[in-house]
Every structure is written in structure tokens, then in C-alpha cells.
Amino acid sequence: VVVDAMGGDHAPKAPVAAAVAALARWEGVELVLVGDEERLRHELGPTRPGGGRLRVVAARGTIGPDESPIEALRDKPEASLPVAFSLLAAGEADALVSAGSTGVLMAAAALRIGLLPGVSRPALGAPLPTPEGREVLLMDAGAHMDARPEVLLQYAVMGSLYLERVRGVARPRVGLLNVGTEAGKGNRLVRAAYKLIAAAGLNFVGNVEARDIYRDAADVLVCDGFAGNLVLKGLEGFGLLVRDSLRREMMRDLRGRLGGLLVLPALRRLSRTFDYNETGGAPLFGPAKVIVKCHGASRTTAIANGIAVAVEAVRAQMMERMAEALAGAHARLGEA
């Protein structure tokens, strides 16, 4: 597994610490850290963790989240992410983990790796943490804006397979994000996608309303990238609003201030529950190799979880299985 040691807000500290933890956790796993050699050596210290199972590959510079992906990849071939992709493309690694920007990851995957057979468009999966400790995989969370019904079917197949094979969810429930629960609801896209997904042999639970995302209605929620991004960012904004408003309301009088001090641990637990940074990454769905994207604000635990996803995906032969499942779904479509 090659780890982009310079991606994310807490690089290279968090990726290095996560890599060291991963070496201790899995005996058979070999890791490559790509980044500024001097800084990585400094973070690693005098010890050589994992014996010969850790390699450091030098890169110069990073690609920032505000750079244009295509231009940055062209102009900075020696930055950590392009170097990491070169190792993946050359077969020197089976998987890649990065907390760098999504746009750059998607572009690099498209340019250097290509798509799995049967995939029209790659998707982003957003693992939404729930109060019960489960995750709901919302996909596409914003990679592709104008999905066709067949593309939503591909998301359903890939998401379901990932949850089953890599995350250990038995018979993952596939839901279609929609404005009502009855079949026939929604816009042209989801009405057509409903029929395709219902006929695909998945554990399809039908339409799921946005208000039920957190109510254990499904394990993977399929939607187009436009809708997924709106819902995700809406929740994010509303969460911040509630937090700020609650603080302000509590500060209004002495009673509230005292109460606020007392409920602080409860508030912290709650905000951790909904904190992306505590959850691991999710793979990009579509590229032909395992590429795990961690949240930019990821700390050590989250990047370690991302490495775990990569390791499990490689061990479960996720790519081979996905290609088979997609071929099967397309064959069913052809018969229907």
C-alpha cells in the first residue's frame, strides 16, 4: 500500500503515525510512504518500524486543495500524489491512500489508472457516521453531476459489493435516495434507476427519503452526485449552525452557562459521532485499482482506518469481484 504522506491538513505527522500503526497491526503488509524525504525521516525518528516492510520514496512538493487538478498534475509531476500514482500505475503497489484533495485524486485516477470494465463514471462514497456506530455509504457524493440511470445501477452494485466484501456487512441494504418512499416517486432519473436496481439481484430496499438517512433505512444510499453533494453539504452546514446556535443560546444567561459546562462532555461525544475525521476513508468507486480517499482533516486514526480499508480491499480482491458483479448486472440488463 502506497501512502501519500503529504496529503491532508495533518501531514506528514498523521500519515506517518498511521503507517507505523499499520505495520504493527498487519504482519504481511508492506507500505510505501511518499513525500519530503527529510521530513518523513524526521517523523519516523531513528527506529526503522516494520523492518524491511516500510519504504520511503522521495517527492518534492504537494498539490494544494485549491489548485486546478489537471494543471497541477501536469506541472508538478514530482509532488507526492503524482509520484504515489506512478508507483500504483507501475504495479509497485496494490493500493493508494491519500487525504489530499478529491479533485486531484479523481483526476489522477482517470489519467493514470483508468476505469474498471463496466464502469461509465467514477463515484465518491461518503461514509456517514450514525449514532449507533454504523456507517451509511452515500454515493455518489459529488463526483459526477449528470448521471444516467445505468450509472446509478453501477453505484448500487459497487457500493453493495464494497460493504459486503470489505466492510463485512451481510446482505447490504441498497436504498435509492428519493423524495418519497413509494415506487414511481421522484424525477425521471431515479424512476428509471429504480427499475434497473430492482432487477439487479441486490438487496434493494427501494426509495429512502432524506429524512431517514440516519434512521437505519439502508446501508448504501444511491444518488447522483449533484443530489448527494447538496444533501451532504446541507447536513454539514446545518450541523455547524446547530452547534453555534446552541452555544449562543446557552451563553445568554447564568443558568444556561452553568448547564452548558455540565453538558459539555455530552456535546463533545455527540459532535465526535458526526465527525468525519473519526471515520476512515472510502475508496473511489470506479478506478481499476484500490484508491482510498481520507478526509482532508483526517488525523492518525482516520488515516489508519483508510489504510485498513485499502488492506481489506486488496485482500478481498475487491476489484476483481466488482468487475464480475458489474458484468453480471450488465448481463441481466441485456436479458431484460
Add this chain to the structure above:
Amino acid sequence: VVVDAMGGDHAPKAPVAAAVAALARWEGVELVLVGDEERLRHELGPTRPGGGRLRVVAARGTIGPDESPIEALRDKPEASLPVAFSLLAAGEADALVSAGSTGVLMAAAALRIGLLPGVSRPALGAPLPTPEGREVLLMDAGAHMDARPEVLLQYAVMGSLYLERVRGVARPRVGLLNVGTEAGKGNRLVRAAYKLIAAAGLNFVGNVEARDIYRDAADVLVCDGFAGNLVLKGLEGFGLLVRDSLRREMMRDLRGRLGGLLVLPALRRLSRTFDYNETGGAPLFGPAKVIVKCHGASRTTAIANGIAVAVEAVRAQMMERMAEALAGAHARLGEA
């Protein structure tokens, strides 16, 4: 103004009380209450509020929120909502206020009233309450699932005009709900709508991300009904989740329980802020007459606010102004 006295969870009590309050507030306004005559007379009591300015029109039965709109309107012509629409259609009232189900209201408007010239599809406006006491009008909140770019332009024109003329917002800021702020972001629909709205002579502030809905980014947020409904219901579900999780977290230990008691007033104030029931209704956008939809859970204040919206809309000649504005926007399109 004709008021459907049987619509909503708190009918007929809330509509009757709201009507009595409205008569006291405006000297020149005449109201018609439509519903079960005996129950309405009972609610009104022995007094005759408003002198001759209040009329009661008898209706039999109501249409429930789970009935099929078209069938219910056909099979129950004597229910309160169809009777109220007959008065509106016959010109015996200038506006209609109801807390009945949206689907039935939309269907009755389409069958009995028709659309304003220049409107392809009616829309629902959801007035989202914000912590600062403003409202953000999200439209379409779910009336029409497959909007074309011209339809989003119509929403922008109608929403802007309503806020300016009826709600007293100076130069309302029109935003386009999108996945990024830069022009060129989004799916085909919003990219095309962006160009149309930008050229319509409105106070267009460009794209607004879902995370900024509550951050005073715009006064009216234009989107298609599928996206609007997802965002709205996502916020609703997340709000309930945060409330329940907070309660549970606080109940976990004595400290949290004590603190919870102390912050209770702050929590109540906060949940009131986001409570639909406290805000008034919004008109349906598109029908040729003023039809104000109040939330089904509306209590007296909310229905009174809905009546106020209806009165102000009639006084501001909203329909005539909207028709002019739509004609103007279409003329610009033709020139462009």
C-alpha cells in the same frame, strides 16, 4: 380571504382563532371560514367577531393528507377545501389560506384556478427560519420533479417579486442552489439556469452551496423540486437526530442530566427557531390566484401569519406584478 377551517392538525380551533385575530388586525378585510358549520359556530362562540366581515360557509368532511388528491377532489366536492376553491374560482374571494395537504392544494389549484401567464409549472416555496429571524425562501421545495432551466428562471422571478412586494425585502438576493460557488459548477440544469437567471435583471448573487443556506447568502434559493425536497427533508431528519442524540447523551450520567435541566430553556428557544409551525405559510407560486399553504402542524400564530401573507399579497397586487415580471423576463430571453 377564504380560510379552509378544516385543514391541518389543529383544525378547526387554530384556523378559527387565527381568523378572529385577523379580523381584529385589519379593518378592511373580509373573511370566509369554510368547514363543518356546527363546529365552527361552536368555536366562534356566541359573539360575532368582525361584525359583518366574517362569513361561515358550510362544507361536509375533509380531505386527509393520505388521500389521492385527484380522486379525493372528484369524490368529495363538498369537503372544505373544494368548497373553498369554488369560492375562490367564482371570484367570491381574492385569496385562499389552508393548512391542508400540499398535494391536494396543488391539484385543486391546477384544476380550478389554472396558471398565471408565463408560468410553465407551479412551485412550492419553503420559508426556512434562520437564527437571525430572517427567512430564506427555498423554491421549489418539491412540487415539480423535472424542471427545465426556463422553469428555474420563473421561480427566480416569482420568488424575488414575492419577497420584495409582499415581505418587504429590498432588492431580494437570488441564489442558485449548487454544489460549488463558481459559475460553471453543477449539472446541466443549473448551468443552463445560471445563464438565464444572470441575464434576467434580478439581484442575482450566483451559486450558493447547501452548507451556506443559513449563512445569509441569499434571500431566495432557487432549485428544482427534487433537489429542494432532498435538502429540506435532510435538514428535518438531521434536526430530529441531533435533538434525540443530545437527549440521550445528556441522560447518560448525573452531570449530564443536571446540565440538561439547566440548558432546557436554551434548547427550547433553539428548536422554536427552526420550527416551521412558528412561521407563517408561503403562497403557491404559479397558480393565477393567491393561495397560501400553511404547514399541516400550524397553530393559531402560523395560520394568522398565513392570512397576513394572503392579505399583503392581495394588497400588493402580487399576481398582476408577477405576470408583468414574468412577461418581462420572457421578453429578455427572446431578445437574448
